[in-house]
Amino acid sequence: MDLTKEQLLVTYRKMRMIRSFEEKLSELVTAGKLGGFLHLYAGQEAVAAGVCGRLDERDYVSTTHRGHGHCIAKGVRAKGMMAELFGRSTGVCKGKGGSMHIADLEAGMLGANGIVGAGIPLATGAALTCKVKNTGGVAVAFFGDGASNQGQFHEALNMAANWKLPAVYVVENNGWGEFTPTEFVVPVKDIAVRADSYAMRSDIADGNDFFDVYEKAGLAVEAARAGEGPTLLECKTYRYYGHYVGDPLAYRSKAEAEKWKTERDPLDAFESRVVGDAMLEAEELRRIDGEVTAELDAAVEAAENDPLPDPASLYEDVYAQE
Amino acid sequence: MAREITVAAAINEALRIALEMDPDVVLMGEDVAGGGTREAEGTDEAGGIMGTTRGLVTQFGNERVLDTPISEMGMLGTAVGAALTGLRPIVELMFIDFLGVCLDPLLNQASKLRYMFGGKARVPLTVRTVTGAGMQSAAQHSQSLYWITAGIPGLKTVIPSNAYDAKGLLLASIRSDDPVVFCEPKGVLFDSCDVPEGDYIVPLGKAAVSREGSDITLVGMGATVKMALAAAEALAADGTSAEVIDLRSLAPLDEQTVLTSLEKTGRLVVVDEATPRCGIASDIARLCVTKGFDFLDAPVGCVTAPHTPVPFSAILEQAYMPSPDKIVAAVRELS
Numbered sequence: 203m204d205l206t207k208e209q210l211l212v213t214y215r216k217m218r219m220i221r222s223f224e225e226k227l228s229e230l231v232t233a234g235k236l237g238g239f240l241h242l243y244a245g246q247e248a249v250a251a252g253v254c255g256r257l258d259e260r261d262y263v264s265t266t267h268r269g270h271g272h273c274i275a276k277g278v279r280a281k282g283m284m285a286e287l288f289g290r291s292t293g294v295c296k297g298k299g300g301s302m303h304i305a306d307l308e309a310g311m312l313g314a315n316g317i318v319g320a321g322i323p324l325a326t327g328a329a330l331t332c333k334v335k336n337t338g339g340v341a342v343a344f345f346g347d348g349a350s351n352q353g354q355f356h357e358a359l360n361m362a363a364n365w366k367l368p369a370v371y372v373v374e375n376n377g378w379g380e381f382t383p384t385e386f387v388v389p390v391k392d393i394a395v396r397a398d399s400y401a402m403r404s405d406i407a408d409g410n411d412f413f414d415v416y417e418k419a420g421l422a423v424e425a426a427r428a429g430e431g432p433t434l435l436e437c438k439t440y441r442y443y444g445h446y447v448g449d450p451l452a453y454r455s456k457a458e459a460e461k462w463k464t465e466r467d468p469l470d471a472f473e474s475r476v477v478g479d480a481m482l483e484a485e486e487l488r489r490i491d492g493e494v495t496a497e498l499d500a501a502v503e504a505a506e507n508d509p510l511p512d513p514a515s516l517y518e519d520v521y522a523q524e
Numbered sequence: 525m526a527r528e529i530t531v532a533a534a535i536n537e538a539l540r541i542a543l544e545m546d547p548d549v550v551l552m553g554e555d556v557a558g559g560g561t562r563e564a565e566g567t568d569e570a571g572g573i574m575g576t577t578r579g580l581v582t583q584f585g586n587e588r589v590l591d592t593p594i595s596e597m598g599m600l601g602t603a604v605g606a607a608l609t610g611l612r613p614i615v616e617l618m619f620i621d622f623l624g625v626c627l628d629p630l631l632n633q634a635s636k637l638r639y640m641f642g643g644k645a646r647v648p649l650t651v652r653t654v655t656g657a658g659m660q661s662a663a664q665h666s667q668s669l670y671w672i673t674a675g676i677p678g679l680k681t682v683i684p685s686n687a688y689d690a691k692g693l694l695l696a697s698i699r700s701d702d703p704v705v706f707c708e709p710k711g712v713l714f715d716s717c718d719v720p721e722g723d724y725i726v727p728l729g730k731a732a733v734s735r736e737g738s739d740i741t742l743v744g745m746g747a748t749v750k751m752a753l754a755a756a757e758a759l760a761a762d763g764t765s766a767e768v769i770d771l772r773s774l775a776p777l778d779e780q781t782v783l784t785s786l787e788k789t790g791r792l793v794v795v796d797e798a799t800p801r802c803g804i805a806s807d808i809a810r811l812c813v814t815k816g817f818d819f820l821d822a823p824v825g826c827v828t829a830p831h832t833p834v835p836f837s838a839i840l841e842q843a844y845m846p847s848p849d850k851i852v853a854a855v856r857e858l859s
Binding site: 324 | 587588599600613632638642643646677680700
């Protein structure tokens, strides 16, 4: 594995930030401090961190309604995200987007998306831009098992394969599409096989193992940069929270979730690997835990005290000023 | 130098200029290259369903003139993503009826990204699409669904009535940093008028006074402008002086030009190829009663298609469409 100590520390910080960010949001909702629909990414951190670990400033990602993790992994700052979720004018989208539309184009983050599957063609278009402008960039679409049943998925993959676009399609199969088990609505065992219809390369990674995702994402990104066209990378993983915050989770057994959390946790797995192999020391990780907690507490405090949007801004940014 | 060319040729010319002037412009759609770049096989390119893109793939190549699969949703969504990241795509949606399979990229993506992202995104996308009846293409290839896109905040919708405006409005649409739906009405696609050879724009959001008059205002858009002009001619023979307004842009709507004319004439008939409910005609009627009530000397007249699908048989299709006779009858009803 070609990871330096610095990269491992950065990776752990991202995964911890994602986990703590989502836990903090869950607390804030319970305390009645946040409104709107929130879909938490906890449990899937290794996918966002593993794939984004292969990307740089030339590259783009699009994501889903469950998009906070991809934002953090692509470099969007927690402070601006938290202010956005509090609906403040200092939010990364000036309080106009919220959780389901959080975006930061400067970080190459093309937005969370409230429409299942809609981020897939957006990333495909970004890949077309990279190709036409010859930037060397790659575009990654993150989406769930549910989105792989959408027409947008099939239409975009067909086009991207046909045009050999520098794209990577990352399907995070967490076993649940909203409240429905994936096996109820997807007739294939591995979503990766859907790539065969488009003569597209595919791969399957353990989505709870950062190192497996990082390795396979590396192959996909490298192929895309080399002009060999797109890859469909399926990452098998698990969603810790319900579909949204407040979901009573009546449809899912507690035992199933507990098993994933205790036996397959991506942060635990990362730690035991890096500490076990003496790549990092546990104290270094605890120090990061403390820094992340402090950063998040500061982000919440700032967001709570930041100004609300001016009501007149309701009318702004519908059209360009021309 | 100006010469007489058709609306279709004017569109082709605008596309060529846009592709020549800006390397970020790409053209995508079903059959837009249409088998082009295979001349060695003795074949020729189709250039789209109406031939409006002929010659472009030969000049600009397959990298910038892209034939897409018959996947309207994937193609439009991809174009939105390309626009968001620095290209300036022009998409040909063969007929506006096909919005039925690809509304999301316009409704929930292109129109909303700038706003949802706090003004930090731009989506310079142009969607060209054929609208309207008159070619016996029946219920799924003849609708005038621009009322759908005109009703979506964040989108602009324009519809030219002549070749001069078609070229200038299309160049303005392509250069706009907002997503624009550019309608190509069948009823005027092969009508000709004088068009300058060079580069020029017709600004979005500005209506035109196509004929001045003093007794009644006829408001048209796209193919109904020509019908309104013919009606105005017939009315002139009776001693009624009709002013004809060409909306050109449905969103944003140039309310002032309509209201100024209404203030002068006191009467107004709006003529729209679309069905009567929830559309541009009812929008104009609303404008008249909310902002022009004091100018009105008579109820607002609406000449539209009926609330039915578009029929196939030519005689039924003629009965469906607005016409100069129907406009004259509507005017007489008001006086």
